[in-house]
Amino acid sequence: MWHRILIVLGAALAVAPALAQNYPARPVRFIVPFAPGGNTDVQGRLIAMKLSEKWGQQVVVDNRAGAGGTLGVEMLAKAPADGYTMALASFGNILVGPSLFPKLAYDPLKDLAPLVLVSQPPGLLVVNPALPVKTVADFISYGKANPGKLNYGSAGNGTWNHLFAEHFKALTGVQMTHIPYKGANLAVTDVMSGQIQVSFAPFPAAVPQIKAGRVRVLGVTSAQRSPVLPDVPTVAESGLPGYSAATWFAMLAPAQTPQPLIQKINADANAVLKLPEVRAAFAADGTEPAGGTPEQLRESMRSGIAQWGKLVRELGIKL
Numbered sequence: 001m002w003h004r005i006l007i008v009l010g011a012a013l014a015v016a017p018a019l020a021q022n023y024p025a026r027p028v029r030f031i032v033p034f035a036p037g038g039n040t041d042v043q044g045r046l047i048a049m050k051l052s053e054k055w056g057q058q059v060v061v062d063n064r065a066g067a068g069g070t071l072g073v074e075m076l077a078k079a080p081a082d083g084y085t086m087a088l089a090s091f092g093n094i095l096v097g098p099s100l101f102p103k104l105a106y107d108p109l110k111d112l113a114p115l116v117l118v119s120q121p122p123g124l125l126v127v128n129p130a131l132p133v134k135t136v137a138d139f140i141s142y143g144k145a146n147p148g149k150l151n152y153g154s155a156g157n158g159t160w161n162h163l164f165a166e167h168f169k170a171l172t173g174v175q176m177t178h179i180p181y182k183g184a185n186l187a188v189t190d191v192m193s194g195q196i197q198v199s200f201a202p203f204p205a206a207v208p209q210i211k212a213g214r215v216r217v218l219g220v221t222s223a224q225r226s227p228v229l230p231d232v233p234t235v236a237e238s239g240l241p242g243y244s245a246a247t248w249f250a251m252l253a254p255a256q257t258p259q260p261l262i263q264k265i266n267a268d269a270n271a272v273l274k275l276p277e278v279r280a281a282f283a284a285d286g287t288e289p290a291g292g293t294p295e296q297l298r299e300s301m302r303s304g305i306a307q308w309g310k311l312v313r314e315l316g317i318k319l
Contacts, residue, residue, distance in 0.1 A: 020260035023083055027058040031087035033072025035065040039204065039285055043118060043249055044088040046281055050272040068158065068319070069093035070101060073252075077106040081254040083261035086115060091160045091248040091308075094301060099309035100158045100319060108252075108305065113262060114297035115251040116269040121287035122222030122246050123164055123200045124207075125235055126215040128191050131198075136218050137239025139198075143174030150176040151196040153187030157319055161187070163308060164200040164221055164245045166315055168235075171243060191215050202247075203228060203286030221245045226286045248304060250297055266294055 028051070032044040041063065048059040064072035070093045079085035092100075094108045106112065125136065133139040143150055154161035157180055169176060179196055181187045187199045188206055192214045199206075200221065207228065209215045219235035220226050223244040235243045251269055253262065272278060273289035282289050311317075 019258060020264040023261055023264055024055050024057045026084065027060055028055075028083075029062050029079075029085045030059050031062050031064055031072045031076050031085065033064055033066075033069040033087060033089065033093055036063050039121075039202065040069075040088060040090055040249065043282070043285075046278060047088070047118070047251070047269070047272060050275060050278060051268060054268055054272065068097070068101070070097050070104060070106075073097075073108075073112070074105045076252065077111040077254060079254050081113070081256040081258075083253065083257055083265065086251055086253045086265070088118065089250050089252050091304075092158065094250070094252075095248055095304035095308045096158055096160075096163065096312060098305055099312040100317065108301055109298070111255050113253040113255050113257045114294045114301060115253055115262060116266050116273070116294065117290040117292050117297045117300055118249040118251055118269075118273065119282055119285070119287045119290050120222070120246040120248055121203065121282075121285045122220050122226060123161065123202060124210070124220060124229075124232075124286070125168075125198070125218045126188065126191055126201050126206050126210065127198045127218060128194050128196075129213065129216045130194060131216070133218065134216075135233075135238045136235050139218055140172050140174055140239055143172070143176065147175045148177070150174070150198060151179050152176045152198040152200070153179045153181050153190055153196045154199065155184040155187065156180045156182065158312070158317055159184075160245075160247045161200045161202075162317075163311060165198075166317075167245055167311060168200075168240070168243065170311070170314075171240060188215065204284065207286070220286075227288070228283055228286045248300070250301070262294055 030048045032041050034040045048061050051059045073093045076087040133142050152165050185205045188201050190196045191199050210217045219238040270291045273291045
């Protein structure tokens with residue numbers, strides 16, 4: 001009996017390296033849980049193209065928008081765990097989804113296998129130029145002296161723009177009214193016109209308007225300054241010590257995906273993220289490729305779910 005068990009185990013150990021060595025032997029499906037054209041789609045298509053070149057097999061982007069990005073991740077969780085389906089998940093459907101959607105059809109930590117952290121783009125705190133503030137410290141003082149007079153725009157309830165602003169409010173006590181839009185660009189447009197006074201905006205939407213003088217930037221939300229705007233201080237440097245917030249993109253697979261395949265995909269994805277053309281493309285989003293091990297990504301998921309879930313529950317945010 002033991003002889004047979006040893007034979008089976010030996011065969012399994014021999015198959016495992018071969019599984020990764022021959023991977024991929026056919027096209028790979030890469031789910032992007034949002035519509036074409038957004039920053040998730042742009043990053044996803046770039047990674048898919050570079051992995052296709054590296055593997056000699058097509059990595060086919062499959063846009064599956066719906067339910068705040070959770071529909072595509074649900075499809076991933078239910079896909080075969082054979083390495084031929086993966087997804088580019090994000091802040092909303094992984095870090096915030098479990099607390100925001102009471103009937104979420106997947107548990108990110110149980111139903112998904114981490115592959116690699118792709119990026120953690122910061123946001124930009126921007127205000128209408130007519131607002132008499134030049135720094136975050138000025139803004140906090142103005143907000144406290146003018147309670148109820150500030151409106152901030154986001155891309156909708158539960159989006160990172162919304163939560164970054166609420167995190168800011170919780171730390172400062174500044175009163176601001178939330179105005180949800182159907183997209184971050186629309187919120188920035190209304191900051192420009194003075195319809196609202198402030199927004200936590202993505203780099204692609206805000207940087208052209210900052211350079212044109214149509215909005216004023218007070219700070220970068222991340223812990224470090226951005227190479228895109230190196231002269232712009234962080235929010236922490238500009239008047240709110242301890243503030244740090246970044247969005248989040250990661251490659252995930254279904255749970256139970258064999259470890260040799262996870263390690264293979266992780267190594268190749270890390271190589272892709274180091275390419276100069278990939279780093280240049282990410283810079284336009286105000287960020288740098290992240291990379292790292294699957295274990296580091298799992299810890300990032302665990303800590304992010306805890307941090308942002310706590311804020312969602314404390315504020316009672318609902319869709």
